Amino acid sequence: MVGAITFINLAWLVPVFPLLGFLIIGFSGKGLMHNMAGIIGSSTILLSFLYTATLFFVMKSSGQDSATITLFNWIAIGSMNIPFAFLIDHLSLTMMLVITGVGTLIHIYSIGYMHHDERVNTFFAQMNLFTFSMLLLVMGANYLVLFIGWEGVGLCSYLLIGFWFKNPAYNYAARKAFIINRIGDLGFILGIILLFFTFKTVTFSEVFAQAASFPTGTTVITLITILLLVGAVGKSAQIPLFTWLPDAMAGPTPVSALIHAATMVTAGIYMIARSSILYNLAPITLNIIIGIGLATALMAAIIGLKQNDIKKVLAYSTVSQLGYMFLALGLGAYSTAVFHVTTHAFFKALLFLGAGSVIHAMGGEQDIMKMGGLKSKMPITYWTFLAATLAISGIPPFSGFFSKDLILNKAFEHNIILYILALGGALITCFYMFRLLYLVFFGEQRLTNAHPHESPQAMTIPLIVLAVLSVFGGFLNVPSLFGGNSNFGSFLQSATTSLSMEEMSHSTETILILVSLALLGLVIYFAYSTFVTRSSVPKADSEPMSFFGKVVYNKFYIDEIYDALFEKPLGFLSDFFFNKVENAVLDPAVDGIGTLTARFGTLVRKLQQGNMSFYLFAMVAGILLFIIFILII
C-alpha cells in the first residue's frame, strides 16, 4: 500500500520523461547519431505511457478515485495561492493514456516518416516538448497549471506547423494558428481570473466543491463558463475560430496526427468536461455550445466535400468531429464527449498517419486528384485506412460507431431536429471519407512519374496497432442495448458529472441505429458509384462550378472575410496611427512647443540690436519702472 502511494506521488514523472527527452535531444544538437533522436524521443513517451498504464492499475487496485500531487507553490501572494500541482483522476488518466499511447505510436511512425529530414532532431525535441505540455495540460490540478500546458501546446503547435520554416506560407499558417489560439486564450485567462475572484481559488476540487452552493443559472457562473468556452473554441477549432486548423496542415503529417487530430485540439473538450460541474450550472452556455458544435460539425463537413488536398479533407473532418464532441458537451454528456475524443484519437491519428504514408509514397504529393490505384501497391496502408474510414463513418462494430451513436442518441433525446442535423452531418462525413478513400486507393493511378511503394515497418506497425484500436476501441463503452454496461462512461463518473437524462427505450434505440445504418449504406453506395464505377475525378480548379460549389470550394470565404474584417483593418490602423496620429499630430505637437518658443525668440530678438547705449537705456528704464511699481504698491 505504501508502495502504491509512493508510486502515485511520483506521477509527476510522467510529464518529466518527455521533458527530459526534449532537453537531451535539444542540447545534444547535431551530436546525435542518426535515428538516435527518434529513438530517444519515442522511448521517453513510451516510458510515460508505461508509467501511466501502471498508474491506472495501481489506482484501480488501491480503490483511489483521485490523487493530488503538489510540487511547490507557484504563485502565493495574499489570498492567492496557486500551487504547481497535478491531479490524477479518471478523466486525466484517460487523457494521459490517450496522449502517451497514441503519442508513442506517432513518435515511432515519425522515425520512419522524418528519416530523410535534416532537422529530425529538432522535430523530435519539439514533439517531446509538445507531449510534455499536453501532459501538463491534462494533469494540472488547477486552471492556471492547465493554462501553462494550454499555451505550451499552442507554442509547440506554432513551432511544428512552421517546421519547414523556409516556406513563408507555412510560417504564416503557424503564426495564424498561434494568434487565433491566443484570442481564445485571452478569453480563457479572463475566465480564470473571474473564477478566482468568485471562488478565491482556481484549484479544481475547491472550485467544484464551492460551486455546488450556487443555484443553476447564476450570472457569474454563466459568464465564467462563456469565457472559458472562448478558450475552448479557439483551441478546439470551433466556429468562429476554426480557420487555423486547416492551415495548420502545413506541418509534417505526424504533427497533424498528434497535435491537430488526436490531442491538442481536444484540449478544449477536456477542459469543458473537467469543468462539467460549472457548465451544468449554466444552461445558457450549454445551449451556446450545442449551437457552436452543430454549426461547426455541419459547416466543416460541407467544406470537406470539396477539398482536394488529402490533409485538408482530414483537417475539415477533424473540425467536424470536434463539432460533434462539442455537441455532446452541450448536451451535458461529458463522458460521451471524452469517449468520442478517445475513439477519434485512434481513428483520426490512423487516418493522418495513413495519409502520411500515402504522401510519403507519392513523394510529397498531397492532391487526391493525382492519386488513385494505390490499393494494390500499399496494402497495409489501404487496409488500415479502410478500417479508420469505416470507424469515422460510424459503421458497427468499429469504434466510431459506438461513440457517434451515443452522441446521436443524446441529440435525439434532446430534440429531434438536432438529431436530424447531426445525422445529416454524419452522412456527409461518410460521403467525403469514402470519396477520399476511393479516389486515393481505387481506380487507376493518375500521376505517372511517381512510384508508390509500401512504407517501412516503423511506419506500418503503428498503423496496424492504431487500426486494431480503431476497430476494437468502441468496446470500451458498450451500451446496454448490446449487453454492455458502458464501462467507459461509468469510469469517468467520478471526475465528470454528466447531466442525467431519461434513458431511451431499447426499441427506439434500435430503430435509430437501423435508420442511420440504412442511410450510411446508401451514401457509401452512392460514393462508390460516383468515384469507382464511373471513376469521375473532381474537376480541376479552373473549370467553372455552380455558385454553391464555388462557395464550398472556397470554404465559405471565411478566410477572406476575416482578412477583410481583421487583418486589413489592423494594418490600416497601424499605418494610420503611425503616419497620421504619431507622426502628424502627437510628435509635431511636442515639436510645436519648441517651434513656438523659437518663433517668440525671433520676435523678441528684434530688441537686441547690439547697441550698447540702448541696452543701458533699457536697463535704467527698467529699474525706474520697477521702482515706480514698488512705490505705487
Add this chain to the structure above:
Amino acid sequence: MKEISSAIQIIPLDYYIVLSGTLFSIGLMGVLFRRNIIAILMCIELMFNSVNLLLTAFSAYHSDPAGQVFVFFIMIVAAAEVAVGLSIVVMMKRNVESVDINLLNRLKW
C-alpha cells in the same frame, strides 16, 4: 569716532540725500548719454561714490557701522570692476581703434 559722527551730524541729512541724489543723477546721465567708454566707466564710479556717501551718512545718523562696512565692500568691488573694465577698454582700443561705445554693436544674437 564719536567726533566724526557728530561732525557729520552737523549737516542735516536732507543735504546728504540731495547731494548724493544729484551726483547719482549726473553719473546716470553720463552713463546714458556719453559714447566714450572711459567716460562711462568714470560715471559709474561717480554713481558708486554717491551711494557710498549716502551710506556713510546714514551710518553716522543711525550709529550703525554696518553701512560703513558696506562702503568698504563697494570700494573693493568697484576696484575690481575698474580693473576688468579698463582691460576691456584696452582690448577694445586694440581691436577697433576706438573707444566709441556704439562700435560695440556686435553684442547681439
Add this chain to the structure above:
Amino acid sequence: MILLIILLIPFVASLLLLLVKHAETVKKLALVSSVLNLLLTFYLLFSGSSTGVATQSYVFAGSQFSLGYDGVSLVMILLTNLLFPFIILAGFNREQKQPQILYALILFAQSALIGVFLAQNAFLFYIFWELSLIPVYFILLLWGGENRRAITLKFFIYTLAGSLFLLFGIIFLYQLTPGLHTTDFAVINQLVIPESTQIWLFWILFIAFAIKMPVFPFHTWQPSTYTMASTQGVMILAGVMTKMGIYGALRFLFPIIPLGVLFWQNTVIILSLIVVIYASVIAFRQANLKKLIAFSSMAHISLMAAAMFVLNYYSIQGVLFQVISHGVTIVALFYLVHIIEEKTGTLELSQMGGIKLIAPRLAILMLIVVLGSIALPLTAGFVGEFLMITGLFQQSVWFAAIGGITMILGAVYMLYAYQRVMLGETRADYKPITDLGLLDYCILIPLILILLGLGVYPQPIFNLVETAVVAMQNFLLPIANVATSFAN
C-alpha cells in the same frame, strides 16, 4: 553603511576609469565594479533585513543625506545592479570610441540610478533623478546613431521639462511641512493635504514620471530615441530608466497624495490602456526592428502604468514583478537586435530573413526571449502580466480585457518580427554569418535563465516586496474604500 558603499562603488570606479589608458582594461574594470555591486546587492537581500524598511542618515555639509530602502527600492536596486554587468558586457570585444569616457558615464549613470532608488529625501531624490540624465544624455549624444543631435536634444529637454514640474512639486511640499521645513519622505508622507490641492498637485508630480515611463501623450520622445541610441544606451534607457518613472510614482504619488491619485485614477488607467493598444497596433507595421521593439516596450510599460493605478494588491505585486521581468527581457531583446544588426548590417525587416538557417542557436535564443516578451507561461512575463490583468480585472472587466489584448497583439507583432528576421529563405547578401560566440552566450544565457527561473518560481520577488506592497495599501486604506477586500 552598505547602502553608501553600493552607491559609491560605481561612482568611484567611474572616476578611476578616466585614468586608465588601455581600452580592454577599462571594460574589465567596469565589469568588476558592477559585478561587485551585484554581489553586494545579493548580500543586502540575503542579510535578513531584506523584508523590512531601513534608513541610514549621513550628515553631509550640514544637510541631511539619508539613504534607505524598502521592498520597492530593493526590487529597483536589484534590477539596476543585475542589468548593469550585462550592459557593460555588451561592449566587450567591440570597437568603441573613447571607452574610458563611455564606461565612466555608464557607471556614473548606475550610481545616479541607485541614488534615485535609495534616496529617502525628496530633494535628494530629485538631485539623483537629474544626475542620472546627464550621463545618459552624453551616452546618447556621443555614441548614438543617425540624427542623434536633434533627437538627443529633444529627449533631454522633454525629460528636463518634466523634472521642472517635479521640482516645483517638491518645493511646494517642502513649504507645507510643519516647523523646520524638510523634504524627508518620512515627514512628507504624513502631510495632510486638502483634496483640491491634491488634485492639481497630482499632475505636477506625475508629469515627470509620465514622461520617463512614458505614458500617453508624453511618449513621443521614446521611439526615435530608442532607435537612434547605441545598444548600451538603449539598454540603460529601456531596461532601467523607464522603471524610474514607475518607482517615482510609487514613491511620490500613492503615499503623499492618495486623494489626487484616486481622483485621476481612471483617467490615467484609460490613457495608459489607450497606449497599450495604440503602441501595439503601431508596432505591427514597423519596418525597423529596433523601432518595433521600442513600441512594444511602450505597450508593456503602459500596461504596467495602468496596473499600477488600479492600486490593488495583485496589480502592484504584478507591476513590481514585471519591473524585473520587463527589464531583463528588453535588455536581452535589444542585445539580440544588436547582434542581428552586426551580422546583417541592417535593421530593416524587409532586408532580413532566413537567419535561422545560418545561425540556428541565435534563432532559438531569440525565440525564447520573444516568447518571454509575449508572456508565455513559465516565463517571468506571464506571472507579471497575469497578476496585472488580475488587478485590472478587479477595477473593471473592460480594463482587463483591453489590457489582455496585448497578449494577442504582442503575439501578432513579435512573431511577425521573428518570422521576418529568422525564418524564410536566407538572403544571399549575408552569407558569412557566424552563429553566436562565447560572449553572446555569457550575456543571453543568464538573462534567459532569470526569465525562465522567475517564471517557474516567482516567489522570491513576491516575498521581497510583500511588506512594501502591504504598506502602500495601508496608505490608501484609511482614506478611501478601495476594494482591497479581495487581498485578504
